Amino acid sequence: MSADTGEGATTGEGAVAGDTGAGSGGTEAGTSTGADTTNTGTSVRATTATGATNTSVRATTATGATNTSVRATTPTGPASTGVPTPPRSAPSPRAAGPRGLDFDKLYAARLQAARARPYLASALFALHVVECRRVPTMGVDRYWRCYVSPGFVDRRPVEELAGVWVHEVSHLLRDHHGRSDRVAKERGLSGPGERLRMNIAADCEINDDAFGDGLVKPEGVVDPALLGLPEGQLMEDYLRRFQLGPRTGEFAWLDCGSGADGLEREWELGADGAHGLSEQERDAVRFRVAQGITGRPGSASAGWKRWAEEAFHPPQPWRELLGAAVRSAASAPGAGEDYSYGRPSRRSAGVPGTVLPSLRRRPPHVSVIIDTSGSVSDAELGSALLEVAAISRAVGGRRDLVTVVPCDAAARIAHPLCKAEGIPLLGGGGTNLRAGFTRALRSHPRPDVIVALTDGQTPWPASRPPCRTVVGLFPRHSRRTTWSEDDPDYVPRSPPAWARVVEIG
Structure with missing residues (x-):
């Protein structure tokens, strides 16, 4: 049995040019030691170059039939101690700031x-x-x-x-x-x-x-x-x-x-x-x-x-709309116009000995029909009276030109607005505004405009009245329901097409 161990080291300091290609040389020294050992041999060789930037270690170990070879190359700094150094750890991440919106x-x-x-x-x-x-x-x-x-x-x-x-x-x-x-x-x-x-x-x-x-x-x-x-x-x-x-x-x-x-x-x-x-x-x-x-x-x-x-259907300024509808009806062609002998007609000159009347516009008369049936609440009746005052202002403030007709199933007395401080709104029964229209048209002077304030649960006149008509409807949640004032099967029709309709409230 014999064992041979050889160790050699070569170190270059850079004073003499050598094999490194960097202008550094070397001095070689060798040491040999021999010993006999049965069936065992170990050879280690280490070479360290301080002038270079790497270290190479090679170790070979043989024991019986086993042979292991390990080669490691580790980068080092400018100076080397001859011992392999662990890998450099990754730099620590920068401290995280506030999280953004997810x-x-x-x-x-x-x-x-x-x-x-x-x-x-x-x-x-x-x-x-x-x-x-x-x-x-x-x-x-x-x-x-x-x-x-x-x-x-x-x-x-x-x-x-x-x-x-x-x-x-x-x-x-x-x-x-x-x-x-x-x-x-x-x-x-x-x-x-x-x-x-x-x-x-x-x-x-x-x-x-x-x-x-x-x-x-x-x-x-x-x-x-x-x-x-x-x-x-x-x-x-x-x-x-x-x-x-x-x-x-x-x-x-x-x-x-x-x-x-x-x-x-x-x-x-x-x-x-x-x-x-x-x-x-x-x-x-x-x-x-x-x-x-x-x-x-x-x-x-x-x-x-x-x-x-x-x-x-955005809420409408119904007060302005109602006033505008009344003013429009009162100022329409034919409304408030009548023949008068107060000023003779210019055509009288063509008819000697005859005085012809002339067509003159007079202030329009307005008749307000208020629905006083049981389906109309006291609050709605109160608002109806407020609208009567607004209607009088719409026709120039002439209270003598406005007449109020309370009506449920039958028409009541036509009250001139200027003669009543408190207008009695009698009723509480069923609804039939056709009687109210008939009563208003029979009043003297005949109205130029009829304004009906109602909830719409009423039959309407079969024919168009001979004057302008404005209908102010009190709000109802649904007009498709079957009403049961007198007849449980009666469903009121919507206001006729010849009436100008304004939703109130």
Whole structure:
């Protein structure tokens, strides 16, 4: 048995040119040691070059029939200790800053909201998202931008975010910012506290029927029941029923943006900001949503159906319309015109010895028929008397030119307005305004204009009266119902085509 071990080292310091090609040489020294060992041999060779930038170690070990060879090459620095160094670790990543808005999660919630409320899809996708860390949750401005807090999106599940999407877009569709401005002007409300109260009232209008049917109610939303208020009312009605106090203390953080109460915030982009919708674009979105609601009957709540009906048929300034209709009828050709001998006609010169009357316009006479049947409430009768005074102003303030005819199933006495301080409105039975028309046309002088104030539950004259006719209809929730005043099978017809119809109230 013999074993041979040889160790050699070569070191170059750079004083003499050598094989490194870098201008460094070397000095060679060798050491040999011999020993005899049975069937075992080990050979190790190490070469270290300090002038180079690498270290090479080769080891070969043979034991019996086993042979293992390991070769490792490790980069080192300018100076080498002759011992392999571990690999350099990767640089530590830079400290992470605040997380941005999770758009994927937010848009997934919007898609879920559109699936739960398909008639709101046009409005949901018309909103432009703006990341904002100053808004507590989510808020909107009147230009259809939606400001979103990244932290709020991270904390809430997708199901709740879908409900918040529907809540915020409802503020814009229902014009809460415009209505808040009008209420503030009419009632003299000002200051952040009153705007917060408007925001709470607007939330009550939305949240009383917004959730359910696939839409989860978000945590901490304003609910009318929490304030002891009834459901199903409008923002203006809720405003009259509560003030800021202990019950509203938990909602002091509430901030849905200027789209909810009309008060602009510092963090909003304003009218000159990017991605805002014009007034025409906003109206187009509302119209498409209203079309979606009316086109799918039964899929929307009562509040949304009421909104869609007003969007298609907005409330009219009926007082102005009624006054304009009366003035138009009174000034139409033929109204208030009659022959008079007060000034002879110019044609009298062609007929010697004969005085011909001339056609002269006189102040028009107006006869007002008031429906006093049992289907008309006392409040509606009171408003009818107010309209009588407005009609007298429409014809120039001549109270002697206005006559009032109370009528239910039979016509009462025709009361000249100038001769009665309090007009007795007798009735309470069935309705037949044909008797009222007959009584008005028999009065002297014959009226130039007839104004009928009724709920429409009446038969109408078979033929057109020989004068202008204006019908003021008191509001009814539905005119398709079968009425049962006298005959349970009787369904009143709508006012005839020859009458000018104005919805009152």
